[in-house]
Amino acid sequence: MNEVFRADALEQAAAASGVGVDPSSLQDAWLATVQDVLAEATMPLPDATPAFLSTGKFGAHSEHMWAICSPRCKASPGSTPAPPGKPSAKAHASQPIHAAQDLLDRTNRALDGVPDPEIPVVSIRELGILRGVALQERDDGPHVEVIITPTYSGFPAMTQIADDIHAALSATDLPSHSVRTILAPAWTTDWITPAAGETAAGAAPPARPIRWTLRADIEQDPACPRCGSPTTERIAQSSSTACKALYRCRSCREPFDYFKPY
Secondary structure, eight states: OGGGGOOOHHHHHHHHTTSSOOGGGGHHHHHHHHHHHHHHTTOOOOOOSOSSOOOGGGTOOOGGGTTTSOHHHHHSOOSSOOOTTSOOGGGGSHHHHHHHHHHHHHHHHHHHTOBOSSSTTSBTTTTTOEEEEEEEEETTEEEEEEEEOOSSTTOTTHHHHHHHHHHHHHHTTOOSEEEEEOOSSOOOGGGSOHHHHHHSTTOBOOSSOOOSSOHHHHOOOOOOTTTOOSOEEEEESOOSSTTEEEEEETTTOOEEEEEOOO
């Protein structure tokens, strides 16, 4: 918290010219208010001695922030002056920014080519299984972490998807990488892109986005993805996978898979 009240060069200049406030002048009043609140709550004031000196306000983030900062934030140089005898980080600002962005671009291009094992005409990004890419800086160099979410708990193809991701990234000569599976927030058909619904080879996307409501309120027969007829019937609750139901069109009589919205 002490970092909040440390003025950087811009704040100091603004305060000196009368158009800003020196943050350090607000600390005593802020602390008095906090003490009053804690006293009323019968809570002690925590030790104000910081366990570490944070410099994030000045652009010098610790390694713990690399996993959650954007590449541009991570690559941007801090405003802290360079030590004597060393060039300023600003002189080399564009190089790490461009290098980080290039690495992310290459990673995303490789991931765009990773198909869903059960529906190969659709990528894991289009199905919403691919949730993000995190760039980390480690002692041995940059590291890419790919984050994925299963379409349902116990989805058996997650190991295959992770293997396919490793193969795609290794084939493009990317640096060290890993795959992490997260279960929350849970996958929803809202994450399926419109392009995936159009290319899913005869599989119908959810009739409408899922919302927190009763199951009976969201069940409705989907239109046939082949002829467009609204007259369809469900044949089986599960088809080739647990996340799809098997339907048949009453007009063209063709069967098709339907992505369940729940």
